[in-house]
Amino acid sequence: MERKPGSTSKPQFLMVTPDHYRISYVINPWMEGNINRTALEKAQNQWENLYKIVSGFADVQLMDGRDGLPDMVFTANAGLVIENRVLLARFYHPERRGEEELFSEWFESNGFKVAQIPEGIFFEGAGDALLDCDGRWLWAGYGLRSSLESHPYIAETFNIETLSLRLTDKRFYHLDTCFCPLPKGYLMYIPSAFDAPSNRLIEERIAPDKRIVLDEVEAPAFSANAVAIGETIIMNHCFPSLRQKLARAGFSVVETCMSEFMKAGGSAKCLTIRLDEKAIENREEISTVTSRTVKVTGQLIDSGLMTEMLDIIVNGGGSFRIDELKPGYKKNEVSTAKIEVIAPRDEVLNRLIQKLVRQGATLSGIENGDAILAAVKADGVAPEHFATTTIYPTDIMVNGEWLRVENQRMDGVIVLNNGSAKCSLIRDLKKGDMVVTGGLGVKVSTLSDKSDSGEKFSFMGSGVSSERKVEIAIDRVAWEMGRIKERAGKLVV
Incomplete structure (x- = not known):
C-alpha cells in the first residue's frame, strides 16, 4: 500500500526507476556526442547506490519509468511540491512532455493537491524552483528552460515570495545544476551561471560568509546538483577544497558516482524530488515580475x-x-x-x-x-x-x-x-x-x-x-x- 504524504516524520523523496534510461536525443550540451553511449547496467548500479544512500536518511517512494521517456528518471522535473501541494511541470522540449500526465496521475493517486500552469508557459519543476532551506522564499530559475512568466503562478500557488534568477550558461540549463540552498542559511552555487542582476539579488539575500562559491573546476563535476538532508550533502564528487569549506560550515559530504547520468546533464539532485518541504507560516505571495x-x-x-x-x-x-x-x-x-x-x-x-x-x-x-x-x-x-x-x-x-x-x-x-x-x-x-x-x-x-x-x-x-x-x-x-x-x-x- 502506498504511504500518503505527511504520514512519517522522516524526510520523504520520490525517485523514478532507471530501467528505461538512455540518451536518444540531444536537448542540452551534455548530451552532445553521447547518444546511445550510456551503459544501462552501470547506470542502474549508480542509481541503486544513490537510492540506498538517500534511504539511509529518508523514506523514498518509487515510481516506475516508462519506455520511450528516457529522461523521466530525472524526477526533480516532475513538479514543485510544498506542503502537500504540487505545481506540475510543463516541459519546454516535446521529448519530455509525455511525462506530464504520468506524474499528474501519481501525485493525484498519492493524495497531493495538483495545480498546473497554463499552456504556452514552461515550468520544469523543482529543477528550476528551489525552496530556501528555512522556507523564507523560493528561488526560481528562467532563461533556458522555464519561462519567466511562470514565476507569478508559482508565487500564487504556494503563497510565497518568489525570486527570479536568470540562467545564462547553457551547461547549467536548470537552476539545480548550479545552485544548492543549504540549511542554516548557506548557499552553494556557481556565480558565472547567472547574469549580473541575478548575482546582485543573490548577494542581497545571502550574507558573504554564507556563500559557498564553486569555481570552473568544481562546476562541471555537478557539485551543486546535490541532495541536502539536514547537515549531510550527497553529491557526485567533492573536491578537497570544497569539502573543507563545507566542513567549516558544519556539513558532511557523501560522494556517489553519477557519471552515467552526467552524460545526460544530471546528477544526484536531478534524480530525486522532495515531497515534504515546508515554507514559513504567515508568508506573503510576492513576485517581482x-x-x-x-x-x-x-x-x-x-x-x-x-x-x-x-x-x-x-x-x-x-x-x-x-x-x-x-x-x-x-x-x-x-x-x-x-x-x-x-x-x-x-x-x-x-x-x-x-x-x-x-x-x-x-x-x-x-x-x-x-x-x-x-x-x-x-x-x-x-x-x-x-x-x-x-x-x-x-x-x-x-x-x-x-x-x-x-x-x-x-x-x-x-x-x-x-x-x-x-x-x-x-x-x-x-x-x-x-x-x-x-x-x-x-x-x-x-x-x-x-x-x-x-x-x-x-x-x-x-x-x-x-x-x-x-x-x-x-x-x-x-x-x-x-x-x-x-x-x-x-x-x-
Missing part, C-alpha cells in the same frame, strides 16, 4: 527591426508577448506592433524599456505619461537609469505635451531646464540638473525613410558607438569588483 507594453511603428519586418527588438528583450533578461501585430503588406507600407515586455524586476524592465525607446518604441496607451526626472547629485555623475540618447530626433513628454530635444547627439543624456530639453554629455552635468530617466514619456523617431538604403541602423554596427554591450560589460566589471572587495583583495586602475 513586472511588465509594460510598448508600441513600435515602421519597416519592422524588412528592416529586421522587429527581430532586433525581441533580441534586445531576451538578451537583456526579459521575455515578451506580442499583443498586436499589423504588418505592412506592400514594400512602402509601415507595420505596427504592441509588445508586452516582461522582466523579473523593475530595474531590468527600466533598462529594457530604455533600449527599446532608443530603437523608436513608445510606451503604449495609458502607460504613456510625462518623462520621469531625477536630480544630479554630483557634477559629472548621471542619476541611476538615465535615458541614453541616439542620433535620432527625440521628444519627451512634459505636462502632457511632446517637447523636442535640442542638440541631438549620440550617447548623451537629456536635461530639462526652464522649459527646454537638451542633450548633454555626462561629464558636463552639474549638481542639480534635472535628467530624464527610464523610458516613460520618451519618443524616438527612427527616420524610417532610410530603411531602403540599408542605413537605418548602420551606426549600431560601426564598432564606434559606446552603446554596444557597454552596459553589460559595466555590470560585470562592477560585480567582479564587489567580489574582490569582499575577499579583501586589491584593485589597480
Whole structure:
C-alpha cells in the first residue's frame, strides 16, 4: 500500500526507476556526442547506490519509468511540491512532455493537491524552483528552460515570495545544476551561471560568509546538483577544497558516482524530488515580475527591426508577448506592433524599456505619461537609469505635451531646464540638473525613410558607438569588483 504524504516524520523523496534510461536525443550540451553511449547496467548500479544512500536518511517512494521517456528518471522535473501541494511541470522540449500526465496521475493517486500552469508557459519543476532551506522564499530559475512568466503562478500557488534568477550558461540549463540552498542559511552555487542582476539579488539575500562559491573546476563535476538532508550533502564528487569549506560550515559530504547520468546533464539532485518541504507560516505571495507594453511603428519586418527588438528583450533578461501585430503588406507600407515586455524586476524592465525607446518604441496607451526626472547629485555623475540618447530626433513628454530635444547627439543624456530639453554629455552635468530617466514619456523617431538604403541602423554596427554591450560589460566589471572587495583583495586602475 502506498504511504500518503505527511504520514512519517522522516524526510520523504520520490525517485523514478532507471530501467528505461538512455540518451536518444540531444536537448542540452551534455548530451552532445553521447547518444546511445550510456551503459544501462552501470547506470542502474549508480542509481541503486544513490537510492540506498538517500534511504539511509529518508523514506523514498518509487515510481516506475516508462519506455520511450528516457529522461523521466530525472524526477526533480516532475513538479514543485510544498506542503502537500504540487505545481506540475510543463516541459519546454516535446521529448519530455509525455511525462506530464504520468506524474499528474501519481501525485493525484498519492493524495497531493495538483495545480498546473497554463499552456504556452514552461515550468520544469523543482529543477528550476528551489525552496530556501528555512522556507523564507523560493528561488526560481528562467532563461533556458522555464519561462519567466511562470514565476507569478508559482508565487500564487504556494503563497510565497518568489525570486527570479536568470540562467545564462547553457551547461547549467536548470537552476539545480548550479545552485544548492543549504540549511542554516548557506548557499552553494556557481556565480558565472547567472547574469549580473541575478548575482546582485543573490548577494542581497545571502550574507558573504554564507556563500559557498564553486569555481570552473568544481562546476562541471555537478557539485551543486546535490541532495541536502539536514547537515549531510550527497553529491557526485567533492573536491578537497570544497569539502573543507563545507566542513567549516558544519556539513558532511557523501560522494556517489553519477557519471552515467552526467552524460545526460544530471546528477544526484536531478534524480530525486522532495515531497515534504515546508515554507514559513504567515508568508506573503510576492513576485517581482513586472511588465509594460510598448508600441513600435515602421519597416519592422524588412528592416529586421522587429527581430532586433525581441533580441534586445531576451538578451537583456526579459521575455515578451506580442499583443498586436499589423504588418505592412506592400514594400512602402509601415507595420505596427504592441509588445508586452516582461522582466523579473523593475530595474531590468527600466533598462529594457530604455533600449527599446532608443530603437523608436513608445510606451503604449495609458502607460504613456510625462518623462520621469531625477536630480544630479554630483557634477559629472548621471542619476541611476538615465535615458541614453541616439542620433535620432527625440521628444519627451512634459505636462502632457511632446517637447523636442535640442542638440541631438549620440550617447548623451537629456536635461530639462526652464522649459527646454537638451542633450548633454555626462561629464558636463552639474549638481542639480534635472535628467530624464527610464523610458516613460520618451519618443524616438527612427527616420524610417532610410530603411531602403540599408542605413537605418548602420551606426549600431560601426564598432564606434559606446552603446554596444557597454552596459553589460559595466555590470560585470562592477560585480567582479564587489567580489574582490569582499575577499579583501586589491584593485589597480
